[in-house]
Amino acid sequence: MTANELLSFLGRAWWPLLVYPGGLTAFALVGLLGRFERSASPIHHSPDLFARVSAVAAPWLALALTPLPSVVNLGRPLDAVALLALLEWPLLLAVATALTTGDKAAWQAAGRRVAAVLNGYPSLLLALLALAWSGGSLQLTTLASPPDDLATLTTKGLHWFGAVTLALALPPVLGLGPFAAPPPGDLALRIGLRLRLLGYLALAVLPWFPLPGDNAWLRPLPPIVIALLLWLFNRIAKGGTRRWAVAYNVFAAVQLLALLGVALDALRLRVT
């Protein structure tokens, strides 16, 4: 491993960073998302320059390094842990900034945002762990590839269970429907949060991409279907946040029980 590999990595990264999936593609989608967004809170206080710049850069980088179809292979892919940390950065900055504004509406929005993600994290992590367990790795490339034909039924079931529950875990994590909060006033934070939404969408779509197989014209279908379902949830889901929070907690408990069941089964097989 030499410095040349680092240089070649950085050299090959310009297309994912600037054109697809980051850069132009990402910012076109960010502009599109802006048309559907609720009106932003008035600006009382902007975060400092580093926070504004990094709020955009971190989720942009995460999106650029997601191994979507037709993306240049950089050879050293990220794993889900680092990806999630990059994606969460604008949310953390939005919350931290809101609490220094002295504006009650801003910190109320921050509170809603924190409660929503806290209700979503257990489901999200359990879904990702199910995918990682099935593939034996946290690397995004492994999460994206379904088990081969020789894999056991449990492994296959675990993979698709993870893929479905990952998509279902998104509404609270992204603050959709009953979990929604007014977007922050600062433009950089708003762009950062939209990039975060795109990053999570890309992550949830990853396991579904291999389904269309060689039919290239069917490839856009998984992201469109998942985005449509999330949009429908955002429009249709009603009711108090608390009721949905309880529902998502029950959902996480079911996921946990399912994973425990698989673990016990594996243990039983090993013992006998």
Next chain:
Amino acid sequence: MRTMLNRLARSRSQLLLVLVVLAALGLMWLVEDQPRQRSVVRADALSVFFLLVVAAGLLLATREERAEQPWRRVWLPLGALVVGLFTTWIPAIVAAFAALAALLPTAAPQPLNLRWRWLAPAQRVVFASPMLVAVACLALGYGALVLGGTWRYDARTAGAALHGFVFWFTLLAALVPQTRLFVARDTLIAHPWRLAWLYPLVRLYSLGPWNAGWSFAALLLGGAAALWAAIAALTTADDERRSRLIWLGFAAMVLASFALSTSAGMAAGCYLMLACLLLPAPVANGEATVTPTWTLTGALPFTATFVGVWMLVGAATAASMVALAGVAWLVALLGGLTWALHPRAQTQPIRLRAIISVVLGIAAPAVVLLLIEPVVEQMQGGMTVYGDVNVWPWIGISALDAAKTQVAALPSVAVAGLMAVLLALIYLVARLSNAPADNDAAPGRDAAASDTIIAWLRDEVPWLGGTHGHPAGERPIDRE
């Protein structure tokens, strides 16, 4: 004049500590390939790594906090620790740690009034009791080794004396110093000494592999404590308690990493110890505490705390301990939210820790290669094959499972390079588009906002399990 003398004494202490750190680095270079030994004096990578961690921690601590009686608080305990670390003779290790406990900064008891002055010695014993318990446990655990005929840990038959009794008491001896949560006052200098108490436990790997049941129990304990501490740190309104809980969470993760009994776990434990040194003190100079800035939360890649937690997640996944991986991952995410809910202004010493955190995080491959790999290689005798660390010096690190399949990868250097490119690009665009310049100083945290949000979270997030939030009629966030 007195201030000048104090400053001189402090800088002399720091200079000497710099020399100790440099000496430890030199020693690490000497013992990198194989341990050096003469009779019962033995220097291997594990001993040198612990010396390095404690000396570096003391250096950081004395920079921010004046050590009362540096001879008693720093140099004598350090001397005792050196004896404990570089001897293979088990009674000497116990004696060294007993001396360490006697000299350690214990919680300062409230002065008694004249009428009760005669109770002062008993009061001191009560306040020092956690350390007494730790010494007693170590004496029992290591004493059982001696009773089993093992006087030196490098003896050929030492492994035969390693049994449950030894393990449980040594585990207790390592745990007790980490858990002094509710004692009135703590100091920054106590942090590295607490880490030193993990040495007798990790040293058991030199005797032989751990029983699977011991590993599992320590994993369960470490994972559960880390999760509890992260949730409690998120929901507590008390700054001092929060800092202690963050410390406890990291100490629990160090324990869980070592308990994995794999090369990847050992590497994660060593790296997390380095990250622990950067956690801020519960109380700095007797003033209000400063909560961790973002570089100290495990919230963003390129920081030592994140890399430490990431290594634990990777090691746990490699060992098929999916539950532990999930817990560590959740702890990292909760750490980020804890920081976000309690933003504070940076202070100068914290900024130094922040810079060290970023440097250690990005240069993680070099740190692992130079300081941690020798430890992992020399402790192989006690390790299982379920997990290893692979270093790509110019790119990053990855975790491998027993089949040498990559289970987690963090190209920290490469990703930091790309992040720098993006930061520069966005900064340029922001400047060209005449984006508003940097604001004046932030108005400061609204403590009431944090407290109200925390109380509200207990209501709105069922799994946090709190029932002491605002009554239904007083839910300020719902009132818009």
